Amino acid sequence: MPVNYATPAADxxxxxxxxxxxxxxxxxxxxxxxxxxxxxxxxxxxxxxxFTQNRFCAAPVQLCRQHLANGKEIRALVINTxxxxxxxxxxxxxxxxxxxxxVAGLFDVAADQVLxxxxxxxxxxxxxxxxxxxxxxxxxxLKADNWYAxxxxxxxxxxxxxxxxxxxxxxxxxxxxxxxSKGAGMIKPNMATMxxxxxxxxxxxQPLLDQLVKEAADASFNCITVDxxxxxxxxxxxxxxGQSGASxxxxxxxxxxxxxxxIIAVSVELxxxxxxxxxxxxxxxxxxxxxxxxxxxxxxxxxxxxxxPLVKTAFFASDPNLGRILAAVGYAGIGDLDVDGVRVWLDxxxxxxxxGRAAVYKEEDGARVMAQAxxxxxxxxGRGAAAAKVxxxxxxYDYVKINAxxxx
Numbered sequence: 416m417p418v419n420y421a422t423p424a425a426d427x428x429x430x431x432x433x434x435x436x437x438x439x440x441x442x443x444x445x446x447x448x449x450x451x452x453x454x455x456x457x458x459x460x461x462x463x464x465x466f467t468q469n470r471f472c473a474a475p476v477q478l479c480r481q482h483l484a485n486g487k488e489i490r491a492l493v494i495n496t497x498x499x500x501x502x503x504x505x506x507x508x509x510x511x512x513x514x515x516x517x518v519a520g521l522f523d524v525a526a527d528q529v530l531x532x533x534x535x536x537x538x539x540x541x542x543x544x545x546x547x548x549x550x551x552x553x554x555x556x557l558k559a560d561n562w563y564a565x566x567x568x569x570x571x572x573x574x575x576x577x578x579x580x581x582x583x584x585x586x587x588x589x590x591x592x593x594x595x596s597k598g599a600g601m602i603k604p605n606m607a608t609m610x611x612x613x614x615x616x617x618x619x620x621q622p623l624l625d626q627l628v629k630e631a632a633d634a635s636f637n638c639i640t641v642d643x644x645x646x647x648x649x650x651x652x653x654x655x656x657g658q659s660g661a662s663x664x665x666x667x668x669x670x671x672x673x674x675x676x677x678i679i680a681v682s683v684e685l686x687x688x689x690x691x692x693x694x695x696x697x698x699x700x701x702x703x704x705x706x707x708x709x710x711x712x713x714x715x716x717x718x719x720x721x722x723x724p725l726v727k728t729a730f731f732a733s734d735p736n737l738g739r740i741l742a743a744v745g746y747a748g749i750g751d752l753d754v755d756g757v758r759v760w761l762d763x764x765x766x767x768x769x770x771g772r773a774a775v776y777k778e779e780d781g782a783r784v785m786a787q788a789x790x791x792x793x794x795x796x797g798r799g800a801a802a803a804k805v806x807x808x809x810x811x812y813d814y815v816k817i818n819a820x821x822x823x
Contacts, residue, residue, distance in 0.1 A: 416574065417575050417688070417691045417692040417696070418691045418692075418696055418697065418698060418699040418788055418789065418808065419691060419699065419788060420575065420687075420688050420691040420692060421575065422563075422566065422576045422577065422578060423563075423578055423579065423580065424563075425560070425562075425563035427580060428560075428562040428563055428566075428578050428580045428593055429580045429581075429582055429591045429593050430560040430562070430591070430593070431559070431591050431592075431593050431614040431615060431616050431654075431656060432559070432591070432616045432656055432658035432659065433456065433459070433460055433616060433656025433657070433658045434454065434455070434456060434460075434559065434614045434654060434656060435454070435455045435557040435558055435559050435561070436452065436453070436454050436455075436557065436558070436559075436561040436562060436564070437452070437453045437454075437455075437552075437553040437554055437555065437556035437557035437558070437561065438451065438452050438453075438553060438556055438561065438564040438565055438567070438568035439451045439452075439453075439549040439550070439552035439553040439556060439568075440549070440552075441495070441545045441546055441548065441549025441552075442545055442549075443495050443496065443497040443498055443535075443541075443542055443545050443546065443549075444496075444497025444498055444536070444539075445497060449564065449567055449568040450495060450496045450497050450549075450568065451493075451495050451496075451546060451549040451550070451553055451568065452492075452493070452494040452495075452553065452565050452568040452569055453492070453493055453494075453518065453550065453553035453554060453556075453557065454491060454492035454493075454494070454565070454612070455490070455491055455522065456490050456491060456492075456654060456656070457656060457658070458488065458490070459488075459656065459657055459658075460488070460489065460654055460655065460657070461618075461619055461620065461621050461624050461654070461655045461657075462489040462530070462624075462652065462654050462655075463483070463624040463625045463627070463628040463652070463653050464479060464483060464530070464628060464650060464651060464652040464653070465628055465629055465632045465650075465651050466479060466480060466649060466650050466651075467647060467649035467650070469646065469647050469649070471501065471647050472501070472647055472648075473499055473500050473501035473502075473503075473507070473533060473537075473647045473648040474500045474501070474503055474507035474508045474510065474511040474541075475500055475511045475514075475531040475533045475648070475650075476647070476648060476649075476650060477508060477511075478508065478511045478512065478515065478530075478531055479531065479532070479650065479652075481527070482515075482527045482529070482530055483530070485527050487525065487527055487528050488528060489529070489530055489654075490522055490524045490528045490529065491518050491519070491521075491522055491524070491528065491529045491530070492529070492530045492531075492532065492612070492652070493514055493515070493518045493529060493530075493531050493532070493546070493550075494531075494532040494533075494568070494569055494610070494612075495532070495533050495534075495535075495541070495546060496534050496568070496569055496570065496571050496597075497535040497536070497571070498533060498535045498536055498540070498541050498542065499533050499534055499535045499536060499537045499539070499647060499648050500533040500540075500541040501533070501537045501647035501648055502537050502538040502647070503539075503540055503541065506540060507540070507541065510540065510541040510543045511531045511533070511541070513543045513547075514529075514531050514541075514546050514547075515527070515529040515530075515531050517543075517546065517547045517550055518550065521550060521554055530652065532610055532648070532652075533648060534569065534571055534597065534609065534610050534648050537647060562578055562593050563576070563578065565595055566578040566595040566597075569595065569610055570597050571597065572694060572817060573598070573692055574692055575692055576595070576597075577595060577596045577598075577685055577689065578593070578594065578595045578596075578685075579593070579594055579681045579684040579685050580592065580593040580594075580681070581593075581677045581680065581681055583674070583677050585661045585670035585673060585674060586661060586669060586670050588659050588660045588661040589659060590615060590616060590617045590661050590674055590677070591615060591659065592613065592614070592615045592617075592674075592677055592678055593614055593615075594611065594612060594613030594614065594681050594682070594685050595612055595685070596609070596610065596611040596612075596685035596686070596688060596689060597609055597610045597611075597689075598610065598641075598646075598689040598692075609646055609648065609650075609689065610648070610649075610651075611636060611650070611651040611652070611682075611685055611686075612651075612652050612654070613652070613653050613654070613678065613681060613682065614653070614654040614655075614656065615653075615654070615656070615659075615674070615678060616655075616656045616657070616658045616659035616661075617655055617657065617659055617661050617662070617674055618655060618656075618657030618658075618659070618660075618661065619655035619657075619662075619663050620663065620664045620665075623663060623664065623665065623666070624655055627653065627675060627678065628651065628652075628653045630679070631651075631678055631679045631682040632651050632682070634679050634682065635679065635682035635683040635685070635686035635687075636685075636686045636689075638686065638714070638717075638803070638804055638805050638806055639686050639689060639690050639805070639806045639807070640690075640718060640721045640805065640806075640807050641689070641693040641694065641696070641807065641808055651682075661674070686806070687699070687806055690806045690807060690808050691808070693807075693808035693814075694813065694814045694817045695810070695811040695812065695813030695814035695815075695816070695817055696808035696809060696811065697731060697788070697809055698730050698731070698787070698788055698789070698790060698808060698809040699788065699789045699790075699806070699808055700721070700730060700789075700790050700791075700792060700806070700807050700808060700809065701789075701790070701791045701792070701804055701805075701806055702717040702720045702721050702791075702792045702794070702804065702805040702806075702807060703717075703791055703792070703793045703794070703802070703803075704716045704717045704793075704794045704796065704802065704804070704805075705793070705794070705795050705796070705801075705802040706794075706795040706797045706798060706799060706800070706801075706802075707796045707798060707799050707801040707802065707803070708798055708799035708801060709799070709801050710801050710802070710803045712749060712799075712801065713796070713801050713803035714803040714805060715747050715748055715749070716743075716744055716747040716749070716794060717794075717803055717804065717805030718747075718805055719743040719744065719748075720740055720743045720744065720747075720792060720805070720807075721805045721806075721807035722743075722807075723739060723742075723743045724810055725739045725742075726739045726740055727807070727808070727809050727810035728809070728810050729785075730785065730790065730809035730810075731809035731810055731811045733782065733785040733786045734785065735761070735766075735778060735782050735784075735785050737759070737761075737766050737767065737772075737781060740759060740767075740792060740794075741754075741757075741759065741767055744759070744794060749796075752796065752798070753797070753798070754770050755769055755770040756796070756797030756798065757770075757794065757795065757796055757797060758794070758795040758797065759792070759793070759794050760791075760792070760793040760794075761780075761781055761784040761785065761790065761791075761792060762787075762790065762793075764776065764780045764781060764783075764784055766781060
């Protein structure tokens with residue numbers, strides 16, 4: 416079960432004018448599951464995305480980058496689960512292209528106005544014929560208030576669907592923001608998440624949206640880790656339809672600060688939901704690193720703690736074996752770190768300072784915090800003013816079971 420997370424109800428996910436979603440069962444890998452999602456965009460939408468930095472990136476990621484770079488107006492997205500279409504070489508690229516062509520035919524647009532996304536098993540060929548056969552049902556299902564179904568339609572090993580929505584008033588206009596994400600394992604994004612899609616009816620100029628999607632990813636999806644593995648298919652896409660009447664061309668425009676903050680807040684909620692539903696997770700852990708010389712340095716330490724199997728298994732056992740945290744700080748790669756200036760807390764409990772165990776620390780206090788479902792590890796590096804957060808989870812027996820059985 417996810418840690419303190421439940422999928423919002425369907426009526427809590429607000430439709431975004433200009434965006435319609437349809438879901439179908441295409442039997443891409445398994446029967447009787449929603450595994451094909453079609454997203455139709457009205458003319459006038461701007462679209463931006465960030466993608467995995469894994470060099471073995473999947474065929475749909477390669478095609479998405481190309482289509483966005485072409486500069487044409489994006490009119491549709493097609494998303495399949497079950498098969499990742501990664502590690503499939505030339506045939507995989509042809510399959511992704513064929514999927515785009517099939518969708519383009521439905522909307523009478525060019526193939527490079529369609530963005531394809533896949534998630535699932537790597538090294539397996541994508542059954543394009545099943546996608547083509549499932550598209551008519553997804554087309555019939557298209558509607559603006561279908562975010563709840565879409566959140567379920569993009570799941571793989573997720574135990575719950577992940578979605579978030581906001582509405583805010585800007586200069587007399589109501590701006591809506593709704594998004595979905597998926598992911599539970601192979602989570603250590605680099606410029607994106609596993610799969611994430613966010614739409615708003617605000618109008619956002621292309622250069623501003625290109626900048627925003629990167630900033631939002633850095634504040635959210637680039638701050639999470641379940642197991643330290645960067646997927647081949649990570650993609651995070653933003654859509655701005657402009658149909659609310661609120662429009663933004665630059666950061667100086669009135670209301671932009673509020674809209675940007677709301678979009679980032681939705682991104683953070685979607686990213687944290689992935690960690691809360693991490694494969695086998697029983698605890699949600701925030702690693703807050705401060706006192707660094709740079710944000711990158713703070714994040715480096717945060718990831719060292721968040722990636723450590725020894726730290727993560729200690730959290731699962733509720734064992735305040737805090738030397739594992741200190742070891743991770745020490746091997747994070749800061750060559751001139753003065754360990755005597757480092758302080759570490761579990762929630763409000765000071766556990767380490769002056770190069771060792773804090774004089775005020777008591778084992779029972781550490782054990783009390785470690786038993787909680789949500790824990791904050793705070794590290795002060797004592798060498799600057801920068802700060803960053805990383806969100807992670809524990810490692811349980813079930814993580815091994817889930818990944819051992821993944822292809823069965």
